[in-house]
Every structure is written in C-alpha cells, then in structure tokens.
Amino acid sequence: MKIKTLSSGSKGNCSIVLCNDTNLIIDMGISYLTLKRSLEENSLSFLDFQGILITHCHKDHTSGLSTLIKKTKLNVYIPQEMYNSLKEYVPKDRCIFIEDKFNINDVFIELIHTSHDAPSSVGYIIEYKNRNLVYVTDTGYINRKYLNKMVNKNLYLIESNHDEVMLMDGPYPRFLKERVISDTGHLSNTTTSKYLKKIIGNNTKTIILAHLSEKNNTEEKALEAIHNEGIDKNIKVLIARQYEESEMIEV
Numbered sequence: 001m002k003i004k005t006l007s008s009g010s011k012g013n014c015s016i017v018l019c020n021d022t023n024l025i026i027d028m029g030i031s032y033l034t035l036k037r038s039l040e041e042n043s044l045s046f047l048d049f050q051g052i053l054i055t056h057c058h059k060d061h062t063s064g065l066s067t068l069i070k071k072t073k074l075n076v077y078i079p080q081e082m083y084n085s086l087k088e089y090v091p092k093d094r095c096i097f098i099e100d101k102f103n104i105n106d107v108f109i110e111l112i113h114t115s116h117d118a119p120s121s122v123g124y125i126i127e128y129k130n131r132n133l134v135y136v137t138d139t140g141y142i143n144r145k146y147l148n149k150m151v152n153k154n155l156y157l158i159e160s161n162h163d164e165v166m167l168m169d170g171p172y173p174r175f176l177k178e179r180v181i182s183d184t185g186h187l188s189n190t191t192t193s194k195y196l197k198k199i200i201g202n203n204t205k206t207i208i209l210a211h212l213s214e215k216n217n218t219e220e221k222a223l224e225a226i227h228n229e230g231i232d233k234n235i236k237v238l239i240a241r242q243y244e245e246s247e248m249i250e251v
Contacts, residue, residue, distance in 0.1 A: 009242030114139035152201025161186035
C-alpha cells in the first residue's frame with residue numbers, strides 16, 4: 001500500500017492510495033488536468049483507478065469532481081446522506097452508496113464520521129494486506145468511538161490546521177475564527193498532537209500533517225506541537241503541502 005498527497009490545504013485537496021490492482025483517489029479539489037498530469041508523471045492513468053472517495057462536499061475537496069466524472073468512467077463512493085450535497089457534480093448512477101464498513105475488491109474501508117460543518121463528513125481507515133492507514137481531515141474533534149478504532153495504525157494522515165494563537169491574533173473576522181475553532185471546524189496543532197499521542201503504537205511508522213492553514217499556521221509550529229507532545233522520534237513526520245506533491249509513501 002502506498003499513498004501520495006497531490007494537494008492539501010484550503011485551496012484544494014487530493015490524494016491517491018495505491019493497493020496493487022485497487023487504486024483510489026481521495027477527494028477532488030484540484031483540476032482534472034492537474035490530476036491527469038500528476039498521474040502521468042507517476043506512470044499512472046485514470047484507467048488504473050477503481051473509484052473516488054469523497055470526505056465532504058466543500059469546494060476545496062470537490063471543485064474538480066464534475067469534470068472528472070464527465071471525462072472518466074470512475075464511480076464515486078459516498079454515504080447516501082452525502083449525495084444531496086454532491087448531486088450538482090455527480091449523477092446518481094455514478095455513485096456507489098457505502099455503509100460504515102465496505103470493500104472495494106480486496107481493500108477494506110471503514111468510515112470515521114467527522115464533525116465538520118458539511119453533510120455526512122467522513123474520514124477513512126483503509127486496510128490492505130495487513131497494512132493500514134487513517135485519513136482524517138476537516139473535523140472539529142474526533143469522537144472517542146472513532147478514536148478507539150484508529151489506534152496503532154501504520155500511517156496517519158491527519159489535519160493539523162491551525163495554531164490557536166496565530167488564528168486568534170490573525171486577520172480572520174471574528175465569525176470565521178469562531179467557526180474554525182468550533183466543534184464543527186478544524187483541528188488545531190495542539191489538539192492533533194494530543195490525539196496522536198493517544199493513538200500511535202508500535203506499528204506506527206509515518207504521520208502526515210495535512211490541511212495546514214496558510215494564514216493561521218506554519219510547518220514549524222505544526223512540527224513543534226508534535227515535538228512538545230513527546231511523540232516517538234522514530235516515527236517519520238511529514239507535512240502535506242498545498243502546492244507541492246508529497247513523495248510516494250510506503251505504508
């Protein structure tokens with residue numbers, strides 16, 4: 001199993017997960033041409049993919065979805081409750097409605113229901129041949145029920161959106177600051193590092209900090225929060241960037 005982030009942040013989000021013959025796109029907040037070019041640079045094409053997973057309906061996760069659906073035969077895997085928020089992008093016959101646990105070929109996926117201010121917002125636990133990863137962005141908090149399911153995975157891609165001091169001292173209007181820090185907003189560096197401290201285990205090899213705010217965070221502050229929490233230094237910690245693809249990461 002491999003993962004690569006193509007874009008991560010408030011201006012667009014997209015990643016790919018490769019599991020031999022079962023490859024998946026997660027979110028489509030970049031243009032069709034950008035994704036096509038990126039796949040070609042990695043010796044891939046849309047024909048190599050089995051479908052698209054969408055975390056929620058906000059534009060930075062769906063802006064390229066309509067074109068992708070028109071230009072490929074890929075289906076979208078979503079909870080049925082999410083459909084009304086995506087129907088302008090995706091015809092119903094191109095959706096495969098999923099339960100909380102489901103398989104795509106030999107890849108097992110379990111939903112993490114997140115608390116973002118979007119209908120049926122979700123994250124994913126993805127497992128393939130005894131390897132597993134957690135993919136969680138855009139949530140104000142993580143319910144204990146789902147946090148318990150996330151324990152001791154091989155790789156975590158998790159939102160580390162803002163530094164709380166930078167946010168409150170920054171340029172956002174008050175209503176937007178309150179949205180970001182609310183239970184339906186985004187995870188701060190501090191909250192994310194505390195969650196990670198609880199759930200990482202002996203199997204954990206990699207952490208990818210994602211969806212960093214350009215105005216209310218820095219890579220240094222996100223990494224500092226991890227360091228301050230005393231997370232095992234043998235775990236590789238990476239930053240998913242807005243305008244730069246990650247390396248192809250073996251899970």
